[in-house]
Amino acid sequence: MKHLLSVADLGREGIDEVLRLTDNFVEVSQRAIPKVPTLRGKTVVSLFYEDSTRTRLSFETAAKRLSADTMTFTVGSSSVSKGESLRDTVETISAMGVDAIVVRHKSAGVPWRIAAWTDASVVNGGDGWHEHPTQALLDAYTIQSRRGSLNGLRVAIVGDVKHSRVARSDVLAFSLLGAEVVLVAPPTLLPPSLDGWPVSVAADLDSVLPSLDVVYLLRLQQERMTEALIPSLREYRTGWGLTGDRLARLGSDTLVMHPGPMNRGVEIDADAAGDARSVITTQVANGVAVRMAVLYLLLGAGPPGEPSAGDGASGALAPAEIETAPEPARA
């Protein structure tokens, strides 16, 4: 795997591989010294054209725990303000010899363009309304580690689906892993077309609430709204927010999730965010381990199928090279 641009690139097997590997990195993260020398000498640059707290810090923490070097590109203090184009910026960064570029941009498709301009591995850290694959992977990992598997679970993704790259990636990942996904949103916050989406739609949160294994609340992305899509925040909360009253009607082992940052009192009440069923901070913690797994898969694996010369993993992996010198009887 060279790039991680979309959940669809991974497929079911790829997702399983990342989630399996994440177990190892969760263990690494729990050690007294949570750092392994795996990606020594590799450089990971985060190229963020949009604001971010958790994704950028999470990727940088992940890279550092793998002993990679990190560079941070912030648009405000860069030559972008002098009018440098995206392509020139990417080519400049690649010329410095980076191994991976984590990119976030407000326009969909930017990571694909960048992948064509550089030899480095490109990780999509969120492109417009389109995709956010590592968020979907950490969400899937969080559910899987709590419930064993996503297979057969009923997951509601609630709220601003229209502007949500998290929703698009989550729908792909959850359905590939066998979950049944229900979108719950006011009609104005659904995408114009749901053709080909493996989901059902409900307009009323209360009717689906008791049957859910996971309730995934999306952030109301007011910065992306150019028109009046909801009457008011209070009305939104009444219709689609996870209030204390709705929380009480959730099953005892239903998971409450949110990709952050939360609008407390809008899509989620403080009671719900702090409830024992809420795994919102677990999502953040798992994010680091999942991103370690992704960086490891992108940067740690060599060309597939090529054995390394003169080495055997345990005695089992022997390349074809013949030496006949007899060993002395005892070391």
Add this chain to the structure above:
Amino acid sequence: MAERERALTPPGGGVFVPRTTVMDGADLRRAVTRIAHEIVERNHGLERVALVGLQTGGVPLAHRLHEALLNVDATDVEVGTIDVAFYRDDIGLRPVLPEEVTDIPFDLTGLTVVLVDDVLFTGRTVRAALNALNDYGRPHAVQLAVMIDRGHRQLPIRPDYVGKNLPTRFDEQVDVSSDGVVLGDVVQK
């Protein structure tokens, strides 16, 4: 089983064809018992000794040694497991994926750690394991127990306890299971 098959499949593909049985199950049991006695003798008891099995081949052996040590000295030593994938020196040269999660639920600092593996070959896995152990604490000493020493070392590493020294060709393969030790070849499909 799938894991064992993967371990026996070289990176280039091919299948393991067994040729000679080097040790049978009883031989293996006797070797484990002898190594247990040697560990007790060398360390003057088991008070500050812990076992760490290398994933995946060393783990069942570490558990057998643990049992044998119970019989020999009536001491219940700690057993951990370690996967060294993240510490290997060939990352980036070939796909290296961990087979299992590392699990060392005790502090190694001050203990004599006996690393346990099934086959000692180039020594690179043991080198990686020594690095990995450092991240879990500072052992008083590290010793190495292997069932088979097949030679062809590429690093200055030697075992402290050996089940059997087995001269091999570089391209042969050694398979250790609970039924015994088999020497064979890899045949390209």
